[in-house]
Amino acid sequence: MDDRRDLSGTVREVIAQTCALVAPRRCPCGREDVWLCPRCAALLQVEPRRVETCCDALQVLTAARVREERRGGIVLPAGVDHSALLPVLALGEYGGELQKIVLAWKNGGMLHLGARIAPALAPAVARLAEDAEVVDPSLVPVPSRRGARLRRGEDHTAELVRALDRGGAGRALLLGARPTTAQEGQGSRQRRARRIVLSGRRARDAGRAGRSVVIVDDVVTTGSTLRGMHEALTGAGMRVLGAVVVASARIPPPGEFRDERSGNIE
Numbered sequence: 001m002d003d004r005r006d007l008s009g010t011v012r013e014v015i016a017q018t019c020a021l022v023a024p025r026r027c028p029c030g031r032e033d034v035w036l037c038p039r040c041a042a043l044l045q046v047e048p049r050r051v052e053t054c055c056d057a058l059q060v061l062t063a064a065r066v067r068e069e070r071r072g073g074i075v076l077p078a079g080v081d082h083s084a085l086l087p088v089l090a091l092g093e094y095g096g097e098l099q100k101i102v103l104a105w106k107n108g109g110m111l112h113l114g115a116r117i118a119p120a121l122a123p124a125v126a127r128l129a130e131d132a133e134v135v136d137p138s139l140v141p142v143p144s145r146r147g148a149r150l151r152r153g154e155d156h157t158a159e160l161v162r163a164l165d166r167g168g169a170g171r172a173l174l175l176g177a178r179p180t181t182a183q184e185g186q187g188s189r190q191r192r193a194r195r196i197v198l199s200g201r202r203a204r205d206a207g208r209a210g211r212s213v214v215i216v217d218d219v220v221t222t223g224s225t226l227r228g229m230h231e232a233l234t235g236a237g238m239r240v241l242g243a244v245v246v247a248s249a250r251i252p253p254p255g256e257f258r259d260e261r262s263g264n265i266e
């Protein structure tokens with residue numbers, strides 16, 4: 001990383017801390033005199049969970065059987081099999097206090113919460129990198145919609161990626177990217193992926209170098225945005241290891257999802 005970017009990151013951090021000093025302290029849950037109360041902090045200090053099985057737009061058809069099939073002594077019923085396009089790790093379900101933390105961070109002018117969220121997400125990045133045997137992955141934030149970014153005056157996912165970079169989780173890779181919004185008149189199939197267009201030299205260089213990247217976002221719902229990012233990044237030549245998000249609209253019920261890495265049923 002060059003010095004100039006280091007410096008701008010430091011300046012941003014100082015500004016965030018200064019704003020934090022003059023604003024009254026309040027946890028997103030409402031508790032006064034504290035930026036993040038111990039109960040809310042505990043929501044971030046959790047083992048990240050795999051959630052991609054809950055994201056409809058991330059499912060890809062892997063097999064279709066007209067009739068029952070026997071394969072290696074196992075009887076597979078007629079039907080279709082799906083597998084997820086990429087692994088997605090989340091800290092928890094989007095609801096309750098975790099939702100309040102996310103909303104305060106992205107819409108409520110509490111950008112300093114990113115500094116608390118980054119260390120919580122770092123283990124999720126490490127897990128994806130480790131599974132893919134990659135050292136020092138690049139971290140790509142999902143681009144905010146232009147309107148949202150202008151309204152907030154800041155790009156919270158880009159800030160989160162910078163904070164992850166400062167903490168040594170990976171290298172921030174801020175690409176020129178814009179989501180396309182005009183989707184009316186398209187079939188449901190096209191609507192499942194939000195198309196994202198990458199631009200600029202950084203994207204071309206990263207693609208040419210075949211960089212291994214982790215996508216970073218705030219909340220995953222159907223996964224259509226992650227699917228769009230995955231398409232854009234792989235289309236440019238990058239290798240997508242997976243995505244990390246703060247919260248997921250749905251998380252797998254206990255026992256449904258088998259973590260292939262640990263062999264544990266979560």
Ligand SMILES: [Zn+2]
Pocket residue numbers: 027028029030031036037038039040041
């Ligand atoms: Zn709280």
